[in-house]
Structure formats: C-alpha cells, structure tokens
Amino acid sequence: MTGVVDGPAETVAVVPSVDVAPESQSVGWRHRHLLDVDGLTAADLDLVMRTADAMREVLARPIARVPALRGRNVTLLFYEASTRTRVSFEMAAKNLSADVTNIAAASSSVTKGESLLDTVRTVEALGAQMLVMRHAVSGAPYLAAEAFGGSVLNAGDGWHAHPTQALLDLYTMRSRLPGGFVAGRKVVILGDVLHSRVARSNIWSLTAAGADLWLCGPATLLRGFDAWAARGAAAGRRFQVTSDVGAALRDADVVMALRIQRERMASGLLPSLREYAARYGLTRERLALAAPGALVMHPGPMNEGVEIAADVAAGAQSVITDQVTNGVAIRMALLYLLAGVSGGPGSEDAA
Amino acid sequence: MTADEIRRATVRLSHEIVEKQAGTEGLMLIGIQRRGVPLAHRIADAIADNEGVAVPVGALDITFYRDDLSLVAQQPVVKGTELPSGIDGRTIVLVDDVLYTGRTIRAAMDALVDFGRPQAIRLAVLVDRGHRELPIRADHVGKNVPTSREELVRVHLEETDGEDGVEIERVVDDPVAVEPVA
Numbered sequence: 001m002t003g004v005v006d007g008p009a010e011t012v013a014v015v016p017s018v019d020v021a022p023e024s025q026s027v028g029w030r031h032r033h034l035l036d037v038d039g040l041t042a043a044d045l046d047l048v049m050r051t052a053d054a055m056r057e058v059l060a061r062p063i064a065r066v067p068a069l070r071g072r073n074v075t076l077l078f079y080e081a082s083t084r085t086r087v088s089f090e091m092a093a094k095n096l097s098a099d100v101t102n103i104a105a106a107s108s109s110v111t112k113g114e115s116l117l118d119t120v121r122t123v124e125a126l127g128a129q130m131l132v133m134r135h136a137v138s139g140a141p142y143l144a145a146e147a148f149g150g151s152v153l154n155a156g157d158g159w160h161a162h163p164t165q166a167l168l169d170l171y172t173m174r175s176r177l178p179g180g181f182v183a184g185r186k187v188v189i190l191g192d193v194l195h196s197r198v199a200r201s202n203i204w205s206l207t208a209a210g211a212d213l214w215l216c217g218p219a220t221l222l223r224g225f226d227a228w229a230a231r232g233a234a235a236g237r238r239f240q241v242t243s244d245v246g247a248a249l250r251d252a253d254v255v256m257a258l259r260i261q262r263e264r265m266a267s268g269l270l271p272s273l274r275e276y277a278a279r280y281g282l283t284r285e286r287l288a289l290a291a292p293g294a295l296v297m298h299p300g301p302m303n304e305g306v307e308i309a310a311d312v313a314a315g316a317q318s319v320i321t322d323q324v325t326n327g328v329a330i331r332m333a334l335l336y337l338l339a340g341v342s343g344g345p346g347s348e349d350a351a
Numbered sequence: 352m353t354a355d356e357i358r359r360a361t362v363r364l365s366h367e368i369v370e371k372q373a374g375t376e377g378l379m380l381i382g383i384q385r386r387g388v389p390l391a392h393r394i395a396d397a398i399a400d401n402e403g404v405a406v407p408v409g410a411l412d413i414t415f416y417r418d419d420l421s422l423v424a425q426q427p428v429v430k431g432t433e434l435p436s437g438i439d440g441r442t443i444v445l446v447d448d449v450l451y452t453g454r455t456i457r458a459a460m461d462a463l464v465d466f467g468r469p470q471a472i473r474l475a476v477l478v479d480r481g482h483r484e485l486p487i488r489a490d491h492v493g494k495n496v497p498t499s500r501e502e503l504v505r506v507h508l509e510e511t512d513g514e515d516g517v518e519i520e521r522v523v524d525d526p527v528a529v530e531p532v533a
Contacts, residue, residue: 054412054429063465066415
C-alpha cells in the first residue's frame with residue numbers, strides 16, 4: 001500500500017482514497033464512544049496524543065478554526081455544574097466548525113421528570129450526532145451510549161470516570177516532562193482520591209503509560225484503593241497507596257493535587273478542612289521534597305489554601321494553565337477521531 | 352518515471368518557477384503532505400543550485416479541509432502544518448506529487464488562505480494524470496500522464512518510500528499489474 005497517491009475523491013479504488021501510510025492505517029481509531037480510558041490501547045493513546053499535537057498547531061494559528069467537522073452537530077448535555085469542561089468542549093467543537101447545542105439539565109425538561117433515555121432519544125431526534133455528557137451518576141453515559149445512534153463522550157460521570165481529563169493530563173505530562181515520556185516517572189496524585197473520577201481515569205492511563213504512580217491522602221479518602229493497587233501490581237503495573245505524604249512526594253516528578261469535593265463529602269471523612277490543609281495541602285515546603293522542577297498539576301477547580309497553596313498553584317512549576325489549554329486540543333482530537341467512526345454514510349460498511 | 356527522470360523534471364520545474372516569477376523575490380514553496388513536502392525541498396535545492404538563493408519551504412497538511420471525511424473509513428492521520436513565516440503578500444507555489452481530481456488542491460487553497468493573503472498561489476506537480484472534477488490546473492507540470500480512472504498512479508520518493516519512481520497500477524480483482532510510466 002506504500003505510495004498510493006490519489007485525489008481525495010477517489011472512491012472507486014479498492015484502497016482508501018486517503019494518502020495513508022501503512023503503519024498509520026494499522027493503528028486507526030476504532031472506538032465509537034469515549035466512555036473511559038480503560039478501553040484504550042497504547043496505540044490509541046499514542047494516536048490521541050499525536051492528533052492533539054496537530055490540534056495544538058491549529059490553536060496557534062491566527063484563525064484557530066478548521067472545517068473538519070462542518071455540518072456535524074455536537075450536543076453538550078450537562079447534568080452537573082461545570083465551567084471549564086463544558087467551555088473546553090464547546091470551544092473544541094467550534095474550532096472544528098461543528099454546530100454546538102448546549103443543554104443544561106437544570107433549565108431543561110429534565111426538571112419536569114424526563115428520564116435520561118428520553119432526553120437522549122429526544123436530542124438525537126433533534127439532530128445531535130455527537131453527545132458530550134456529564135452526569136452525577138456513575139455509569140450514566142454507558143446507558144446513554146446504548147440508546148444513542150452517534151458517539152457519546154463522557155465528560156465526567158459521578159465518581160467513575162473523566163477520560164478527557166486523564167488524556168489531557170497525560171498529554172500535559174508528555175509535553176512538559178524532559179524527554180517527553182511518562183514511563184518510569186514518579187507521579188503522585190494527592191488528595192481526595194475517593195471521590196475523584198479524575199483519579200480513577202488517571203490511574204488507568206498513567207499506569208498503562210508506565211508511570212510509577214502513588215496515591216496519597218487521608219486513609220478515609222483512600223478506602224478500597226489498596227486492593228486496586230495490589231491488583232495493579234500483580235498485573236505488572238507500578239501503583240502504590242500511602243497516607244505518608246513525605247514518602248509520596250519524595251523525588252516525585254509530577255504532583256497532581258485533587259480538589260476536596262465538599263459537595264460529595266459525607267460527614268466524618270475529614271475532621272476539618274483546616275486540618276486537611278495542614279496535613280496534606282500542597283505547600284511550597286512539601287513541594288521541596290519532590291524532584292527539582294517537578295510539575296505541579298490540578299484538574300480544577302481549585303480550593304486555594306486547602307489542597308494547594310496559592311503560591312504553588314501560581315508558581316513556576318505549575319502547569320495548571322497548560323492543562324486548560326491542552327484540554328481544548330485533546331477534546332478537538334477526540335471529537336475528530338470519533339467523528340470518523342460515528343459519522344457519515346461510509347462508516348457502517350467501513351468497519 | 353525513473354529516478355533520473357524525476358530528478359530532471361524537478362530541475363525543470365525549478366527553472367520554470369523562477370522564470371515565471373522573474374526571480375526568487377517573494378517566493379515560498381509549500382509542499383502538501385505527504386509527498387509534496389520532499390518534492391518542495393528538492394525544488395528549493397535546485398533553485399539554490401541555480402540561483403544561489405534559499406527559497407523558504409513549508410509543509411501543509413490538508414486533512415482538516417477535506418470534503419470527503421465521511422467517505423473515509425477512519426480519520427486520516429494528521430501529519431502537521433509548518434510554515435516558515437507569514438504568507439501575506441508572497442507568491443506561494445503549492446507542490447504536490449500527483450494532480451488528479453483537484454480536490455486536494457481545493458482543500459490546500461482553503462487551508463492556505465486561513466493563514467493570510469498571498470499575492471498569488473501557483474501549483475507545481477510532478478505528475479498530472481487528468482480527470483479533474485474542479486476547475487483547477489497546474490502552472491508547472493513535471494509530466495503529463497494519461498490515465499483511466501481505474502488506474503492508480505503511485506509515486507515513490509526516497510524520503511518517504513526509500514526509492515524514486517512513478518508507476519501506473521491497474522485496479523482489478525486479479526493480482527495487480529504494474530507497469531512503469533515510460
């Protein structure tokens with residue numbers, strides 16, 4: 001197949017009309033939905049990262065817009081408060097020239113008692129082709145994906161998964177770590193792991209990428225993760241759980257602080273926010289335990305002075321604003337890749 | 352076409368481009384990913400040999416501008432756009448290996464104007480195989496190769512494929528018959 005060159009409209013040929021190198025064809029994107037990162041292979045992760053590189057180049061252009069998804073409808077269905085993820089998806093879709101429909105559940109028929117499945121069928125009947133969904137219940141996007149004819153992108157479901165965040169975190173690490181790889185690097189996720197879908201998705205993608213992953217926080221916020229770590233270690237993944245913040249941070253290459261999720265916090269898990277900040281907050285003193293130049297990350301929104309000190313969040317080692325910018329590139333990459341599978345007339349017989 | 356024929360065609364293209372521009376002032380060569388890029392560099396090298404001037408060379412990825420994404424089984428892999436400088440006021444010579452339907456060039460022009468307003472856009476191709484579907488023609492052609500729509504034109508370049516050569520391939524159910532372009 002080497003060297004097939006033809007106009008893009010060449011559809012009579014037995015080979016795809018695109019000028020696709022054989023090696024890239026074998027790693028093509030096959031997933032119709034993005035529900036979590038656990039279904040993604042190393043080749044998939046690599047394709048997402050490379051596509052995001054191209055999207056970052058688009059974002060740097062004077063006109064940061066390309067017509068790749070012209071005529072496609074992307075509907076954002078958010079059952080839970082969100083600023084950065086929703087805006088990030090919206091900008092990503094618009095940068096690809098998609099039509100964007102925004103539905104905030106709080107101001108929709110959901111308040112009149114419409115079920116999730118009815119809402120999904122309704123937005124599909126209204127023309128939605130790609131559905132970006134956030135829901136407070138773990139697993140809700142899986143249910144939606146069964147009913148929806150197009151692609152579903154999980155923008156966060158309950159405590160379960162937040163795949164685009166994990167992918168943008170991986171992308172940020174790869175672009176900022178010396179050498180550009182995560183394998184063998186010590187990555188610490190510090191804070192409220194228990195309630196964090198960001199942590200759960202990151203555990204998968206970071207250990208898959210070969211990172212030396214440490215989860216750290218109060219024992220009450222790490223319940224159940226020991227068993228996961230043991231399973232991971234048995235499967236050859238580097239994955240530890242500890243409440244010893246000193247041991248966790250020592251010589252770390254990346255420190256990711258997680259938000260204390262007060263809205264999900266059943267009483268009794270923490271004595272007080274002040275005590276949490278004193279014992280586990282990412283301060284400049286604690287960061288000094290990490291490797292020089294270690295990256296500081298946070299998925300946002302931040303409670304400054306609780307899980308992260310303001311001077312650390314705004315400090316020279318912080319890549320938190322990079323995470324936000326990379327989030328748009330990653331979401332553009334995913335919308336683009338998924339659109340090729342769910343989209344047009346050629347997709348069904350082309351599997 | 353043999354490696355020698357490709358080399359001579361590239362040198363002739365370089366002369367034609369400079370002649371048409373009456374010099375190298377304001378020229379920029381932009382190769383269309385993927386095989387247009389090494390061709391653009393070869394033409395720039397030939398211009399450097401003849402004129403002693405280094406003409407800037409860029410690479411253009413038109414993936415996001417295609418009009419047939421829904422006809423493709425999987426999204427094509429993006430190879431990236433790199434322009435050496437702004438294109439405003441310059442004469443841009445788009446370089447590609449094969450000119451066929453013209454849709455790639457249409458997409459390339461759409462992509463290019465998103466970066467600015469060139470003084471002029473010209474087109475140089477190694478092979479023109481006919482069968483245009485859009486009102487597009489090349490300013491500089493390495494070789495005109497009459498083909499039927501049932502044929503594929505395969506361009507190999509050392510930089511991308513390990514060797515230089517152009518062949519026509521007949522798309523049939525039987526094992527593929529390959530004949531070199533004389």
